[in-house]
Every structure is written in structure tokens, then in C-alpha cells.
Amino acid sequence: MHPPVEAPARSTRVRRFSRGEKWVHRAAAALMGVCVATAACLYIPALAELVGRRELVVRIHEWAGLLLPVPVLAGSVSRAFRKDLGHLNRWGPHDRIWLRAVLRRDHRRASRPAAKFNAGQKTYAAWIAGATLVMLGTGLLMWFTRLTPLMWRSSATFVHDWLALTVGVVLAGHIGMALGDPEARRGLRTGEVSREWAEREHPLWRP
Amino acid sequence: MNSERPEERDAPEPAEPAAPDGRADGSPIGRRVLLGTLGLGALGVVAAPTLQRGLEAFLGGVSGKDPTGLTGLLPNGGGFRYYSVTASVPRKDDTNYRLTVDGMVDRPASYTLADLRALPQTRLVHDVQCVTGWRVPKTPFEGVRLSTLLDAAGVDPSAGAVRFTCFDGAYTESLTLDQARRSDVLVALKMQDKPVGHNHGGPVRLYVAPMYFYKSAKWLSGITVTRAVRPGYWEERGYDVDAWVGRSNGRDDAPTG
Numbered sequence: 320m321h322p323p324v325e326a327p328a329r330s331t332r333v334r335r336f337s338r339g340e341k342w343v344h345r346a347a348a349a350l351m352g353v354c355v356a357t358a359a360c361l362y363i364p365a366l367a368e369l370v371g372r373r374e375l376v377v378r379i380h381e382w383a384g385l386l387l388p389v390p391v392l393a394g395s396v397s398r399a400f401r402k403d404l405g406h407l408n409r410w411g412p413h414d415r416i417w418l419r420a421v422l423r424r425d426h427r428r429a430s431r432p433a434a435k436f437n438a439g440q441k442t443y444a445a446w447i448a449g450a451t452l453v454m455l456g457t458g459l460l461m462w463f464t465r466l467t468p469l470m471w472r473s474s475a476t477f478v479h480d481w482l483a484l485t486v487g488v489v490l491a492g493h494i495g496m497a498l499g500d501p502e503a504r505r506g507l508r509t510g511e512v513s514r515e516w517a518e519r520e521h522p523l524w525r526p
Numbered sequence: 527m528n529s530e531r532p533e534e535r536d537a538p539e540p541a542e543p544a545a546p547d548g549r550a551d552g553s554p555i556g557r558r559v560l561l562g563t564l565g566l567g568a569l570g571v572v573a574a575p576t577l578q579r580g581l582e583a584f585l586g587g588v589s590g591k592d593p594t595g596l597t598g599l600l601p602n603g604g605g606f607r608y609y610s611v612t613a614s615v616p617r618k619d620d621t622n623y624r625l626t627v628d629g630m631v632d633r634p635a636s637y638t639l640a641d642l643r644a645l646p647q648t649r650l651v652h653d654v655q656c657v658t659g660w661r662v663p664k665t666p667f668e669g670v671r672l673s674t675l676l677d678a679a680g681v682d683p684s685a686g687a688v689r690f691t692c693f694d695g696a697y698t699e700s701l702t703l704d705q706a707r708r709s710d711v712l713v714a715l716k717m718q719d720k721p722v723g724h725n726h727g728g729p730v731r732l733y734v735a736p737m738y739f740y741k742s743a744k745w746l747s748g749i750t751v752t753r754a755v756r757p758g759y760w761e762e763r764g765y766d767v768d769a770w771v772g773r774s775n776g777r778d779d780a781p782t783g
Binding site: 408414448453 | 551553555556557559560561563564566567568570572574575578609610611614725775776777
């Protein structure tokens, strides 16, 4: 077999995410959205006055938070998803080069080499996963107050409040980046990206 | 493996360091970042009491000078938070507000706002401490001592507690009779030297200075003397009935009473 390596592939679209992966992202994003929206209604005075119904809002917030890890756990039956988790986990020398370029505010493509995921995406994925678990843990301490000494609830509330603020800022950054890159969004919506985009943004990625 | 691999190896750029089974080469930094975040979270819970005290001192100082009021939105930033357990609360004013006193009393009564204003007023200045953590320093409350209303009604000697109901239609609170007769428990008409606004539970709210702020029921409309304490709204949902600041709900805040 003599596959023509270059010619037909140039202008076509390349597969970036499987159907399962797209749904993992959608479900997680929806649950995170509910958590953020209900949190805002519990926390920001103007919204709290508008919405009231504290007991109901608390229940929705609790359940959305509890379910938040489920899409990722369910997704791990998918091989494509597990493989991408592997990509996100493992850092190569090019990721350090990418991070160094960001720290030096070096915007040249050549100084920001990335495989399927760049170092920023890898950092975000790992941090948001950890932060979600911390939110879940502290949230459970606040929810089931009888399970632990009550002292723990105050401490859990403290961590939950401040981390919520941090997650909000980081999430806004995540969404802002996506808003600035229509092709990346198309990748999550359709599962495919243009080859030009892939070669420009992720030169080391071999789809 | 398959015949295409050698050709891939010939690609000009360095190859994506991933094998087809998804197990990439390189260090598992992602896992370390995740575990590190978890570790920091656990550390945060352990260090929370110390951190919280420091932040409250710092933000309390800053928020006094912050014209935007944004620091008030930060956790531990000072300032009141609005909590309501119902979707909407009717507004009451001079024309339609009534406070009833009934239950195990000799002389049940109904007070208008003007009636309440005509009674001796007491002004107290203490910190307000919410059980969810926020604290507002030195907040003046002014109104009629609850004991004044109880004495006027003539409490049955076999009664032991007081139950409060609110015109939001859902919230309830309760105190033992001894707690209710304390001199720092008010039926408050003013807060921060202004009439209690609707969002703060106006025109009349309860003010229980030495207890967590959920005891200070907003939109107070009924005082019923009962034989024993019946847990209130949040108490049925896990909060302590005897809600002394610093000595209940697992918290160690400085007392406010």
C-alpha cells in the first residue's frame, strides 16, 4: 500500500473529539453552569433578593455539585476519552517551552509548541478537576453536618467560599479563551477542526 | 505494528510523544497538579480558623475605606447578606403591619407600628455574627425589649418558651422564656439608626444580640408563648436551638452579646 501522505489531507477537517467526549464536556459544563448560577443566587445580595427560595436553591446547588464528577466517570468507559486523559496528564519537554513562552509573554507560534493539548489546557484540566473535588469534599462537610465535628463545617465553608471565587475567575478565563477561538469551539461542537487550525495551534499533534 | 508507522516517523516535525494506546511518554504532571490541588484544599480546611481570623481583620479594615463596596462581596469581607427562605415577601408598613402576642398569656395583644414606637426604646450596639461566617462589626439596633411585651401580656407561670412567626409565611424561631427575657433581646424597629428596611426584615424584626443571626427573625409578625421550645425553620434543618455565638453550631467566634 502506498498511502499518499500529504495531498488529500491538507484542506480537510480532522477529528479532535469523539461523540462521547463531546457529551462529557456538555454535561460537565451544564452541571458546572448550574452550580455557578445557584451559587450566585445564594451569595450575591442582589440576586438573593431577586430569587429568594433559599432552601430550593441550596438543594439544586448540592445535587448539581454531587453529580459534577459523574460525566467524567461515565466518560472513562470511552477509549478516546481515556486516551485524551493520558494526553492531558503527561507532560513533555515542549510543554515546558510553551509555559516559559507564556511567562515571557512571547506570542510567536514557534515558541509555543503544543501536542493535542497545550500546557495551559493541561494545567487547567488538572486544576479544575482537583478544585472540583475540593469543592465536593468541603460541600459534603457543609451538607452532612452530623458526620463530622461541627468545627469542620466553618473551615469547610471558608475553603468552599474562597475556592468558589477562584473557580469563578478561572472558569471565566476558560470561557473567555473559548470565545476568542471559534475553531476550538467548533471542535467541541462538531468533533472536528480544520487542518490549518490543528497545524497552527497544535503543531505536534498527530490526529 | 502496522505498515504506516515508519512513514509517520519520517514526518519533519518531532512526533507527538504518544503511543497509540494512549499512554504517552513524559512525566505525569497532570496527576501531580490534581493531587497538589487536593492537598492544598485539605491544608486550607486545617488552616482555616487562623486564615479566617487574619482575613477578617484585614478585609474589615479595607472595606471601611473601599468606596466601591466590592470588598463587601468577598467572603469574610464584612457587610450583610440577604437570606430569605421564600420566593417573595409581602411589604408591610404603618398601614397594615400588626404584631400579635398570644398563646399562654393573660392578655393577648396586637400592636401597630405606632403602638410599638410609643413604648420605651432600647438601643444596643454589638457585632452581628452569621452562622455561615460573616460578621458585621458594631451594628446599632433599637426597639422595644421583648420582656416589655411579655410583661404587658402577663405570661402564664407554666409557660417555658416563646415562638416567633414571620409574615414571609415560612420562617419561625423560638427562644426559652429565660432567653426571651434577657435585656439584650429586642423587637427591633431600627437598625443602623434607620428604620429596619424591607430587605433587613422590616418594618419589625427580632434582635437576639448574643446569638447567631438566624435567631434574629426578620419580618416578625407573631409572638406566641408556649409550654416548651419548638425548633424553628433552620433548627429543623440542623442548626442549634440554643445558638450562642461562639458556643454553638461548632463555631468559635468571639461572643457578640
